[in-house]
């Protein structure tokens with residue numbers, strides 16, 4: 001269940017402040033997608049997001065959810081239908097984890113056993129063992145665990161819309177990466193409409209189906225897929241925000257399955273070296289890949305050292321990112337082995353194929369823009 005959110009010409013003026021904090025923003029968030037609002041501090045991201053659940057009332061303009069004007073709804077009712085997760089989780093300190101997660105279902109009048117079941121289900125979903133965590137207080141959790149509880153609470157009443165304001169801002173980079181991965185996994189199952197605020201462009205690229213790059217007063221500088229923003233920033237301000245290393249960032253978005261694989265000379269580990277040598281001689285290759293009885297890669301042999309196979313190191317799957325592929329190619333030297341679901345040999349990724357894919361992406365976006 002997901003909803004389309006539409007902002008039409010939305011402006012917010014804070015009392016006593018001459019310049020509007022948000023000026024004439026129009027943006028459509030498609031149902032079931034994750035849209036990231038990204039921009040520098042003070043540009044109005046939080047104000048824009050909070051107008052959606054009316055924690056802040058717009059001065060003018062219209063916000064609709066599935067075509068219904070949010071101003072026509074009772075604000076409390078509106079907010080019960082919208083999950084909200086914020087930095088440092090914003091948990092109630094005097095309530096247990098279970099009570100925190102069960103807040104909205106409780107307000108909605110769910111019966112206790114149903115709330116209790118839902119709490120456990122949600123804790124499971126965000127990777128916390130209910131038996132261990134449901135009766136703890138927030139202060140007895142790490143920052144990352146608190147963030148997980150925050151996400152569980154936001155999702156508890158199964159709202160079609162989820163607003164997340166720098167939800168992973170207060171944790172270390174590794175925990176942050178894990179929480180991002182978790183959110184992406186959850187979203188691939190739940191397909192909520194998510195509006196996510198961050199000032200971290202890399203986070204936006206990683207988790208967004210689309211990114212809205214905002215300038216002062218929440219002006220939308222570019223609204224597109226991460227691939228398109230990276231390949232072709234709309235102007236110098238966006239380019240500055242994309243920063244250096246745009247091509248390297250693209251490597252994280254593309255998968256091995258999108259690359260043309262090349263093929264090694266293969267042989268069975270049980271084949272005699274002389275036979276492997278004959279095969280290599282008949283080819284343009286210097287290395288052969290030896291496979292076990294179930295076609296799984298075991299080792300490489302060089303034509304001039306057939307008696308001394310070298311074990312295959314890191315292998316890739318078709319789902320691996322091109323960043324992983326490049327890392328493996330650099331470690332393995334020249335090419336990395338791709339395996340299928342049962343570990344069987346599928347092909348090789350070579351560095352030229354990775355470079356070619358990124359270049360093609362740039363050319364495609366440049367053409368689309370021309």
Ligand SMILES: Nc1ncnc2c1ncn2[C@@H]1O[C@H](COP(=O)(O)OP(=O)(O)OP(=O)(O)O)[C@@H](O)[C@H]1O
Pocket residue numbers: 014015017021039040041042043044045046047048199
């Ligand atoms: N209650 C308020 N009264 C007056 N001005 C406010 C109020 N809340 C925010 N502002 C101003 O509105 C502008 C936008 O603030 P907002 O918090 O939406 O930005 P933001 O992009 O989310 O920033 P950050 O990334 O630093 O959280 C800022 O200039 C801020 O000072």
